Amino acid sequence: MRKILTTAFILCGFSAFAQQSLTPQALLELGRVSGERLSADKKSVIYGVSNFDLASNKSERNLFQIPLNGGQAKQLTKTEGSESILDFRNGKTIYTHKGQLWEMNADGSGAKQLTNYKGGLANAKISPDGKKILFTKEVQMIKTIASDKYTDLPKSNAYIFTDLNYRHWDTWEDGKFSHVFVADYQNGNISNELDVMKDEPYDCPQQPFGGPEDVIWSPDSKAVLYVTKKKFGKDYAQSTNTDIYRYELANKHTFNLTSGMLGYDTQPAFNKDGSRLAWTSMAEDGYESDKNDIMLFDYSSNVCHNLTKDWDETVSSFVWSEDNSKIYFLAVKNGTEQLFELSLNKDLNNNTAKNIRMLTNGRWDINGIVGQSGNTMVVSRTDMNHAAELFKVNLKNGEVSALTGVNKKFYDGLAMSEVEARTVKTSDGRDMLTWVIYPPGFDPTKKYPTLLYCQGGPQSALSQFYSFRWNFQLMAAQGYIVVAPNRRGMPGYGVEWNRAISGDWGGQPMRDYLAAIDAVAKEPYVDKDRLGCVGASYGGYSVFMLAGMHQNRFKTFIAHDGLFDLKSWYGTTEELFFANKDVGGPYWGKNIPKSYRDFDPSNFVDNWNTPIMIVQGGNDFRVPIEQGLEAFQAAQLKGIKSKLLYLPEENHWVLSGQNAMVWQREFFDWLKETLK
Numbered sequence: 001m002r003k004i005l006t007t008a009f010i011l012c013g014f015s016a017f018a019q020q021s022l023t024p025q026a027l028l029e030l031g032r033v034s035g036e037r038l039s040a041d042k043k044s045v046i047y048g049v050s051n052f053d054l055a056s057n058k059s060e061r062n063l064f065q066i067p068l069n070g071g072q073a074k075q076l077t078k079t080e081g082s083e084s085i086l087d088f089r090n091g092k093t094i095y096t097h098k099g100q101l102w103e104m105n106a107d108g109s110g111a112k113q114l115t116n117y118k119g120g121l122a123n124a125k126i127s128p129d130g131k132k133i134l135f136t137k138e139v140q141m142i143k144t145i146a147s148d149k150y151t152d153l154p155k156s157n158a159y160i161f162t163d164l165n166y167r168h169w170d171t172w173e174d175g176k177f178s179h180v181f182v183a184d185y186q187n188g189n190i191s192n193e194l195d196v197m198k199d200e201p202y203d204c205p206q207q208p209f210g211g212p213e214d215v216i217w218s219p220d221s222k223a224v225l226y227v228t229k230k231k232f233g234k235d236y237a238q239s240t241n242t243d244i245y246r247y248e249l250a251n252k253h254t255f256n257l258t259s260g261m262l263g264y265d266t267q268p269a270f271n272k273d274g275s276r277l278a279w280t281s282m283a284e285d286g287y288e289s290d291k292n293d294i295m296l297f298d299y300s301s302n303v304c305h306n307l308t309k310d311w312d313e314t315v316s317s318f319v320w321s322e323d324n325s326k327i328y329f330l331a332v333k334n335g336t337e338q339l340f341e342l343s344l345n346k347d348l349n350n351n352t353a354k355n356i357r358m359l360t361n362g363r364w365d366i367n368g369i370v371g372q373s374g375n376t377m378v379v380s381r382t383d384m385n386h387a388a389e390l391f392k393v394n395l396k397n398g399e400v401s402a403l404t405g406v407n408k409k410f411y412d413g414l415a416m417s418e419v420e421a422r423t424v425k426t427s428d429g430r431d432m433l434t435w436v437i438y439p440p441g442f443d444p445t446k447k448y449p450t451l452l453y454c455q456g457g458p459q460s461a462l463s464q465f466y467s468f469r470w471n472f473q474l475m476a477a478q479g480y481i482v483v484a485p486n487r488r489g490m491p492g493y494g495v496e497w498n499r500a501i502s503g504d505w506g507g508q509p510m511r512d513y514l515a516a517i518d519a520v521a522k523e524p525y526v527d528k529d530r531l532g533c534v535g536a537s538y539g540g541y542s543v544f545m546l547a548g549m550h551q552n553r554f555k556t557f558i559a560h561d562g563l564f565d566l567k568s569w570y571g572t573t574e575e576l577f578f579a580n581k582d583v584g585g586p587y588w589g590k591n592i593p594k595s596y597r598d599f600d601p602s603n604f605v606d607n608w609n610t611p612i613m614i615v616q617g618g619n620d621f622r623v624p625i626e627q628g629l630e631a632f633q634a635a636q637l638k639g640i641k642s643k644l645l646y647l648p649e650e651n652h653w654v655l656s657g658q659n660a661m662v663w664q665r666e667f668f669d670w671l672k673e674t675l676k
Contacts, residue, residue: 019415021440021477024664027468028052028657031406033388035370035380036063039106040088042373044068046076047390048084049406057658063095065108066404068373068392073404076108087126096124101188114188122178123205123212126185127221132249133185134215134224141201142175163233168574169208170619170651178203180215180226182249196224196247196254204228206242206266213267219274223248225257227266237576241285244268257297263290267317271324275299278327280315281306286577287502289459291495294318294327298348307342311353312494318342319369328377328395330366332461332492333358335421335433337365339379339393359398363419365464366393366400378403382466384437385416385473415440417476419464424485424519427511433493434516435462437472437482447527449675450481452517452554454535454542458489458501458509458582469654469663470536478668481526485516502582505538506545506599513542517553529555530675534667536560536615537623537652541601544631547612548604556674558667560615561623561652564631565602566595572624605634611641613670615663618648643670 020026032050039046045068050061061082066073077083079097087094092103097113099120104111115121117135124135143149144166146158159172166173177200183193197204204226205214214227229242243258244265258265263282270277277297282290292314294307307327308315316337318329327342339360345351360366368380370390377393381400390404420436439448453472455462462484466473472482486493488509489501501509521528533554535543540562547557563569567587570579579585584593597603612635616628628644635642645666647659654660 019413019440021415022471022474023477024474024661024668025054026410027471027474027664028054028660030387030410030468032059032468033380033390033404033406035368035378035390036085038068038371038373038378039065040091040093042068042371045370045378045390045403046085046093047370047404048082050082052657054657054661057656059657063108066390068376068378068403074108076104077111079111086124089126089130094126096121115190116188117190123215125212125215125217127217128219129221131185132182132217132221133190134180134182134217136178136180136204136215138176139179139195139197140175141177141199144173144175148175164237164576165233165574167621169621171208171621177201178205178207180204180224180247182224182247194252196226197228200230201232202228202230216268216270218246219270219272222250225268225277227268234576237574238580239285240264240282240288240577242266244279261295263287264292265295269318269320271320272322273324276324278307278318278320280318287581288575288578289457289491289498289502290314291498292316294329294342296327296344296348303348305348305351307344307348307351308353308356311356314491314495314498316367317369319372322372322374328359328369328372330369332463332490334492335435335461335463335486336363336492337367337461337463339366339369339377339398341395359395360393360400361398362400363421363464364400366391367465383464384419384435384466386411387466387468415477417473418442419472422520424516426508426515428508432512432516433486434520435472435482435484435486436520437476437484439476439479439481442525444525447525448479448481449530449532449671450483450517450520450526451475451671452513452531452533453482453484454513454533454539454546455484455487455490456535456537456539458505458538458541459491459498461491462486463492469660474664478671480532480671481520483516483520485512487512487516503584503593503595504599505541505582505595506601510542510545510549513546514550514553521553532556532558532671532675534558535562537562540615540623543612544601545599545604547610548601548607550610552609554610556671557610557612558615558670559612559628559631561617561620562614562627562631563601563623564627564634566600568626568630569623572621572626574621602630602634605638608635608638608640611674613643613645613666615645615647615666617650617652617654618646619651622652641674 034048036046044065046065048061050059052059063076064073081098083095083097085095101114121135146156180196181193184191224247246255262285265281268279280292281295284290297304316330341357343355364383366379370378375395380388381391382388392401418438422434424432424434426432475482491498531554540559543557543559583595587596614628614632632644
């Protein structure tokens with residue numbers, strides 16, 4: 001029996017009945033807050049708020065500013081379209097809007113367009129001395145579209161490929177590559193532009209998720225650093241070996257700063273005077289979820305140091321401290337994401353894990369660093385009951401205090417879910433943190449239908465995130481208990497736990513799932529006759545796998561973009577490095593990986609006997625369309641009650657607001673129908 005049912009909790013439960021419960025439409029209409037940067041004087045923070053309009057199926061984002069010492073937020077922009085802060089120059093705020101540079105006064109007045117660059121500027125950054133600008137744009141390198149190759153056939157829409165990486169995420173390769181450009185810049189005028197990556201069939205930013213962090217100026221404005229993977233075709237599809245390159249403006253020479261470092265090298269950042277360069281680095285080529293370390297190159301000694309080599313966790317992102325003596329970074333720890341401080345010894349050879357201090361400690365995710373002002377760090381924070389807002393962290397004592405409250409009025413009238421951190425013993429005797437989310441107004445004398453949530457990734461964290469689709473608060477508000485185990489493969493419990501899932505997708509992680517639901521199902525308030533299992537991506541794979549081995553534990557399943565047939569998936573997915581590492585490689589040859597025999601859900605369809613809903617995105621190239629269609633067809637041919645929700649224009653995610661509403665309605669309708 002749970003020991004946390006105190007009188008205070010029960011009283012809170014009674015008061016919750018007077019409040020409203022979260023609905024799919026209310027979730028969609030929440031303001032989505034994202035930090036931009038501190039103001040020029042560092043006395044306030046600028047942030048964006050996106051609001052979605054269901055009727056138009058569009059989102060509008062505007063910029064706001066709020067003082068760090070408290071006060072009312074001021075709206076800075078009101079024009080249609082998103083804006084993002086770029087720089088502060090001569091008392092003006094420089095920002096981007098619809099691909100062009102604009103300026104405004106610090107209070108948002110006097111908006112004026114600066115550039116009129118054909119095609120727009122992507123990832124633009126003005127050099128520290130103000131004389132140059134860098135940006136990225138696509139350059140035609142290869143003729144893969146028939147109408148480009150055969151100019152007399154302009155209406156042909158055929159593609160012609162002779163190598164791999166012919167599509168990525170949700171986009172077919174059109175022969176264009178994103179290149180870094182540098183140019184002279186003066187008062188909005190751009191001239192003498194130069195392609196830093198001329199004649200190279202490579203992308204910067206990295207595809208598909210890279211952004212402005214992939215290209216930076218050196219503090220002296222003499223060089224540009226950029227991140228790219230200089231591989232093509234089959235080599236590109238099977239490698240994670242990105243490198244950081246330095247392009248010298250004076251002689252136009254390019255140097256590979258991370259040559260010999262074989263995994264992901266990303267997020268380059270100089271300290272203020274340019275004497276040191278830090279970045280994040282993974283050691284193993286082909287392993288996208290390898291331990292992410294902070295590397296530091298000291299130009300005075302020409303020595304590279306791994307600052308986190310003996311720290312048994314993995315780094316998400318980082319920033320330099322104002323005085324260059326520390327590095328602040330984010331990392332997952334025990335089912336939450338926290339802010340850490342890494343102090344730099346005078347002799348960097350003596351830096352060890354003892355130099356790392358966890359600054360914050362609470363049931364939340366610190367998931368973004370906005371900027372530092374003295375002893376205050378502005379961050380973004382979520383938890384399972386609250387979407388992102390900005391908070392201040394006292395860098396001396398780790399105290400966290402609210403800064404923005406965009407959604408506060410809404411949450412004040414919302415019945416909250418209680419979130420419990422429960423320790424479950426796995427089948428091999430390990431302790432596993434399992435989040436249990438309870439319906440608002442939870443009454444332990446009643447019985448509730450319960451959902452096992454299977455996290456995707458497979459090596460992404462199941463922390464205190466707030467999803468606008470897989471939202472635990474929303475699930476609980478519909479009357480379900482949600483069980484979310486931190487099974488094998490997740491960061492925050494040491495490198496070994498994180499690595500353990502590779503090559504063992506259908507093994508111990510499945511036993512971890514079952515251990516979690518079995519433990520919670522022992523509680524008298526869990527209705528064992530109304531258990532469901534839901535998940536997406538690897539979580540969808542988990543649903544398909546468990547459907548063939550659950551031994552009648554579950555009464556219903558929902559799988560979104562899940563892997564159903566591993567042989568078919570290996571032959572159609574785009575990032576083969578992931579399949580090679582986690583499944584073991586191709587399904588042919590002398591040593592065929594056991595995954596295709598023991599961990600392929602399609603091999604166990606004969607055991608399926610439970611209603612299942614399958615969601616599939618038509619533009620999902622990570623887990624392509626045949627996966628969902630094969631699973632639905634198998635269920636139908638076996639006579640199993642089943643539903644297919646096909647989203648033809650969505651990728652691995654659901655980005656359209658109205659499609660998201662359809663997703664939520666079908667999701668909960670299915671649960672109501674099958675967990676009666």
